[in-house]
Amino acid sequence: MSLDENTPDTDLEAHAREILSGQAFSQMLGVELVTIAHGRSELRMPITDSHKQHLGFTHGGAIASLADMALAFAGGPMMGGGAVTQEFKINYLRPGIGEAMIARGQVVGSGRSQAVVRADVMVLADGVEKLCATAQGTIMKPGA
């Protein structure tokens, strides 16, 4: 499937769900696609015992993984099929303690071969969302 700026959001979503379900790693983490649109993504990951580190908080690696996915699903479609994360940085703000993590990606700008994307990762506890981590990175066109 070829993606570009004219791809309808419904096709985009079908394509994204297909990619996500084809990622064994994302499946192992229980990540689900909530919404996707051109330049935006929302993903959800449950917090189970398997996501935790030794102190009982969500492991920073699991949080970074979810952030990476939100960056890629927000910026990827703008860069065409096969786009990959080139780099990202993440800042942690509070321990991930709760029922689930929700990551929202948003393209802030893009050029011919790169999309610069930000993603906020919220922790959901007792129905209240709080900012747990925030990331910024680059999604690169394949072959660039």
Add this chain to the structure above:
Amino acid sequence: MSLDENTPDTDLEAHAREILSGQAFSQMLGVELVTIAHGRSELRMPITDSHKQHLGFTHGGAIASLADMALAFAGGPMMGGGAVTQEFKINYLRPGIGEAMIARGQVVGSGRSQAVVRADVMVLADGVEKLCATAQGTIMKPGA
């Protein structure tokens, strides 16, 4: 257990193994501690189908998770028990295709409450290591 610069490397290793085995997330990823010393760490993660994304490469989130662990195990002991990753950035250089990923963390400098650490993540294929990703981040003293 309280850690400081005088902790013998053997105690450091026992402590690190205890932490790692207490992290369900690291266990799910199959991460093993190869070596640890003051300011240095080496961790290994097998590449199984569960670590992969839809194209058959190791998922960037799994690579970032391993990098995060190498940063924390290198810088954590210098910051005392309970130290956490405050932030990091990672650049991806080549697809993670092979049998295993090996991450080596190295403290490059430290102050009262932070250690700045770098980690190279190698992919091991047919017995040859190649640089797959490289990370730089901050490990923060607890309560700082």
Add this chain to the structure above:
Amino acid sequence: MSLDENTPDTDLEAHAREILSGQAFSQMLGVELVTIAHGRSELRMPITDSHKQHLGFTHGGAIASLADMALAFAGGPMMGGGAVTQEFKINYLRPGIGEAMIARGQVVGSGRSQAVVRADVMVLADGVEKLCATAQGTIMKPGA
């Protein structure tokens, strides 16, 4: 002068102007404070020949310097007098060609000893602002 969350914005602005005018480097770059409030800052830097690299664009170092100042002026007051930039990352999106650069900093979250801040750097050309670069970093409490 001691700063905290109850400091009126007018005092905050007076304090910020005093700091900026005491920074020879910021003065050399011609940086001016446009506005400041708790958790937010706006700074402006003219683009003169002195800001340029060999191709005639604003040097990436000048852009990074302005971003660093926007991060520090947004997050600094929340961390108290003497707060410093601990780390930041910047992504460049388009060449800085125009009359001036405008940087807007915004705290996205803060804890006891750190504020995580983002800053967008716009280039102003013919009266139109376009996103030139975007940064994310940490402002640290002094002595932390």
Add this chain to the structure above:
Amino acid sequence: MSLDENTPDTDLEAHAREILSGQAFSQMLGVELVTIAHGRSELRMPITDSHKQHLGFTHGGAIASLADMALAFAGGPMMGGGAVTQEFKINYLRPGIGEAMIARGQVVGSGRSQAVVRADVMVLADGVEKLCATAQGTIMKPGA
């Protein structure tokens, strides 16, 4: 002048000196090229009153600027003439107090269109070098 991996180091150095002397911003900061080779660079910046912030330390923006130059001069030649910094991150370790700053860039890996580079920025005081800041970033082929 066209650069590639076969360019002799002497030509590389002549080319780099020409670029640096054509950068008004670098000249304003007094930056000098110490050495350059394929994948490596060393630059020096004097610390004068003009480089300082309000507390008398070298401004973080000046340090980031020097780091940016070291990254670009290390990675640029590998990416061909006209290569630009796409992104970088910097961690600050100690105040820049002394006579000069010395930045050393080193390519850690490269692909078709990007070189990933690290740069250590040392502060030189009373003849002794200490690590002041460390950076990691991407130099991108022009037009990529």
